[in-house]
Amino acid sequence: MGDVESWIERDIANVWHGFTQMAAYADNRPVIVERAEGRELIDVEGRRYLDAISSLWVTTLGHRVPELDQAVRDQLDRVAHSTMLGNGNRVVIELAEALAPRVPVDSPRFLFASDGAAAVEQALKIAFQYWTNQGVTTRTRYLAFGGAYHGDSIGSLSVGDGGFGTDIFDPLRFPVLRSPSLSEPGAVEAAGDAISAHGTELAAVVLEPLVQGAAGMALMPPDAVAAVAAAARRHGVLVIHDEVATGFGRTGTLFATDQCGIRPDLLVLGKGITGGYLPLSATVASEAVWSEFLGADLSERTFYHGHSYSGNALAAAVALRHLQLIDEWDVMANVTDRSAQLATRLSRDVAVLDPVAEVRQCGLMVGIELAPPADGLRWGRRVAAACVERGVLIRPLGDVVVVMPPLTITAAEIDRIVDTVAAAIHEVTSPDVPAVRDATPVSDQSSDGTTARADH
Numbered sequence: 001m002g003d004v005e006s007w008i009e010r011d012i013a014n015v016w017h018g019f020t021q022m023a024a025y026a027d028n029r030p031v032i033v034e035r036a037e038g039r040e041l042i043d044v045e046g047r048r049y050l051d052a053i054s055s056l057w058v059t060t061l062g063h064r065v066p067e068l069d070q071a072v073r074d075q076l077d078r079v080a081h082s083t084m085l086g087n088g089n090r091v092v093i094e095l096a097e098a099l100a101p102r103v104p105v106d107s108p109r110f111l112f113a114s115d116g117a118a119a120v121e122q123a124l125k126i127a128f129q130y131w132t133n134q135g136v137t138t139r140t141r142y143l144a145f146g147g148a149y150h151g152d153s154i155g156s157l158s159v160g161d162g163g164f165g166t167d168i169f170d171p172l173r174f175p176v177l178r179s180p181s182l183s184e185p186g187a188v189e190a191a192g193d194a195i196s197a198h199g200t201e202l203a204a205v206v207l208e209p210l211v212q213g214a215a216g217m218a219l220m221p222p223d224a225v226a227a228v229a230a231a232a233r234r235h236g237v238l239v240i241h242d243e244v245a246t247g248f249g250r251t252g253t254l255f256a257t258d259q260c261g262i263r264p265d266l267l268v269l270g271k272g273i274t275g276g277y278l279p280l281s282a283t284v285a286s287e288a289v290w291s292e293f294l295g296a297d298l299s300e301r302t303f304y305h306g307h308s309y310s311g312n313a314l315a316a317a318v319a320l321r322h323l324q325l326i327d328e329w330d331v332m333a334n335v336t337d338r339s340a341q342l343a344t345r346l347s348r349d350v351a352v353l354d355p356v357a358e359v360r361q362c363g364l365m366v367g368i369e370l371a372p373p374a375d376g377l378r379w380g381r382r383v384a385a386a387c388v389e390r391g392v393l394i395r396p397l398g399d400v401v402v403v404m405p406p407l408t409i410t411a412a413e414i415d416r417i418v419d420t421v422a423a424a425i426h427e428v429t430s431p432d433v434p435a436v437r438d439a440t441p442v443s444d445q446s447s448d449g450t451t452a453r454a455d456h
């Protein structure tokens with residue numbers, strides 16, 4: 001315990017926070033977490049905050065889940081980590097076996113890493129080498145989408161669409177073919193045309209199925225995702241689905257791809273894979289892709305890529321238990337019920353507010369887009385701060401207020417989140433505009449294409 005101010009001072013003196021202007025860090029009143037209970041984080045002064053953003057989209061079942069805690073403890077009594085390079089580990093094998101029937105990839109093989117960005121890099125490099133291993137040297141490009149976010153390493157940043165202040169790195173990014181976000185009208189045709197025109201140069205098309213999270217929850221119809229996959233197939237282009245954000249139940253199915261009726265060649269998993277406990281990510285390759293890497297020992301067909309903590313045993317153990325609990329607790333039924341409740345409450349109490357331009361929701365992924373009447377009002381930042389003030393932890397994407405509660409959220413907690421967000425919007429915006437106007441429908445599909453920038 002201790003007072004927040006002194007912890008913030010010690011924080012600034014020693015820690016550099018990502019996507020955070022350290023000169024403004026203290027002014028933005030950060031929450032300094034000490035511990036947690038259920039879905040609430042508790043700060044160094046004992047104040048409680050409902051974790052309505054799942055600790056930046058990773059927490060699924062809540063914090064300090066006894067079963068997950070126990071899985072880590074049990075694995076500690078075996079081994080914390082052993083290398084996956086040339087050797088195996090029992091719990092990693094068990095995890096891959098448990099994931100195999102659940103992921104939307106044919107006869108999958110799992111290459112583990114620690115962060116989503118690293119798993120995206122692996123997917124990009126695998127797609128590239130898949131072709132060179134077959135003697136095809138012309139397929140060296142990727143098709144990616146407007147509004148895309150795939151991580152912050154140079155390769156993942158390259159397939160991403162920039163923004164969040166990352167444009168400064170443009171000279172380092174490799175060029176990709178970019179097609180409009182699938183949340184925009186005409187985007188399927190545009191992507192089809194790009195694939196037709198450049199089909200023989202493309203190694204892969206990479207996309208976030210159903211929801212572009214970092215774009216401010218830009219939504220696309222499942223058949224748009226399926227249509228892009230079909231076009232890619234016609235031209236022999238590999239399909240990479242980045243489900244780092246959408247995976248593990250957020251969209252109402254275990255994977256967003258499950259709603260699209262297709263099987264990508266490569267699937268990228270991260271964030272929720274350990275329930276938010278430990279850093280783990282995975283690149284999932286179909287057997288057809290994986291088998292192109294088979295050859296003589298020490299030959300150039302090998303995938304020469306690996307990370308020190310690939311397949312960390314503690315992370316694998318908690319990921320395995322997490323997958324079991326999703327079934328044992330029938331977590332997806334709660335996601336269905338709470339998503340419906342959230343949609344009802346948002347359309348009744350938030351979408352109708354005058355400062356709200358649009359509410360976008362897919363499962364338990366929500367973006368509430370505010371429409372400030374002028375630049376520089378920082379509505380997103382201020383509404384989030386007003387929520388935190390009321391004990392609900394929110395972090396915006398620009399002027400999009402993101403709500404992404406843990407999958408085990410209760411009906412009462414959903415009500416608390418919506419009440420808090422509505423009150424915060426009213427408090428922040430009422431001096432600027434009147435509070436309520438007639439219905440703005442909650443769209444369950446396409447956005448107006450506006451992408452949130454800054455305030456990642």
Ligand SMILES: *Cc1c(COP(=O)(O)O)cnc(C)c1O
Nearest residue numbers: 115116117149150151244245270
């Ligand atoms: C968060 C995210 C990533 C990057 O994952 P990190 O673990 O932060 O590196 C990649 N793709 C998508 C869609 C994401 O939301």
